[in-house]
Amino acid sequence: MKGQEPLLALLPAVAATRDEEFDCDETLDRMGTLYEHLATGSEPSPELALTAHHIQSCASCRDELEALARAQRRSD
Numbered sequence: 001m002k003g004q005e006p007l008l009a010l011l012p013a014v015a016a017t018r019d020e021e022f023d024c025d026e027t028l029d030r031m032g033t034l035y036e037h038l039a040t041g042s043e044p045s046p047e048l049a050l051t052a053h054h055i056q057s058c059a060s061c062r063d064e065l066e067a068l069a070r071a072q073r074r075s076d
């Protein structure tokens with residue numbers, strides 16, 4: 001996808017499918033933590049894996065993460 005945030009390309013490596021899945025609210029709560037994880041490459045927690053999994057399949061949460069990544073880059 002043209003212009004996609006490089007961070008979002010890392011999502012498949014983090015994502016895990018389990019019995020339970022997060023909804024948008026739960027994902028948004030953890031968006032900042034997931035961003036930190038993607039930016040630093042630290043070991044993902046199971047919770048972050050579910051967050052990444054949701055973002056992969058949800059366009060609106062993907063947009064949120066892209067916006068967060070762009071905003072963080074601007075403030076660097």
Ligand SMILES: [Zn+2]
Pocket residue numbers: 023024027054058059060061
């Ligand atoms: Zn969502």
